[in-house]
Amino acid sequence: MSTPERLIESTRELLWERGYVGTSPKAIQQHAGAGQGSMYHHFAGKPDLALAAIRRTAEEMRATAEAVLGGSGSAYARVEAYLLRERDVLRGCPVGRLTMDPDVVASDELRAPVTATLDWLRDRLAGILQEGVDQGEFASALDPRETASAIVATVQGGYVLARSSATPTAFDAAVRGLLALLRGMTTGCGAPVDDPAATTSSN
Secondary structure (H helix, E strand, O other): OOHHHHHHHHHHHHHHHHHHHHOOHHHHHHHHOOOHHHHHHHOOOHHHHHHHHHHHHHHHHHHHHHHHHOOOOOHHHHHHHHHHOOOEHHHOOOOHHHHHOHHHHHOHHHHHHHHHHHHHHHHHHHHHHHHHHHOOOEOOOOOHHHHHHHHHHHHHHHHHHHHHHOOOHHHHHHHHHHHHHHHHOEOOOOOOOOOOOOOOOEO
């Protein structure tokens, strides 16, 4: 891995663990095994490096979500696959956690990729749900955009509940409850009537 890549990956990890304030240039250099000269040769400073790291994290989140949402199957099945995919729940969402970092939220530049990624996820989910409505899989009463927002909120809130209780149980319960509500909005054309118990998280 090149020095710039090591610096970006180290910054991503430290931002996730410590937040922006706790991620000092010295900590990044030590974590990456790079000298001060190398860091400032490739990046203008900590804000520049943090932006590169946040953009990388956002890109990775999109790719991970799209790998599931872009799969085959009914609209319900694709949303279900997204909700049930394996996650390290107790670490939280690397993008979602940035919204709780006051220094990131206060910076238009640092906040932009976070906002864009969450907006993309809502739009992607809304598009899939709209497909389900158009194809008669979901009842016409289902509002795709509001339901997509509820899905994102459930996932992000589930992380908070899991971290506060130090167990993924709360996240799993939130996802199962949301899937039950979605099943209640299906017409029986393409979505299962009952889902087996599933584990949505990894420890």
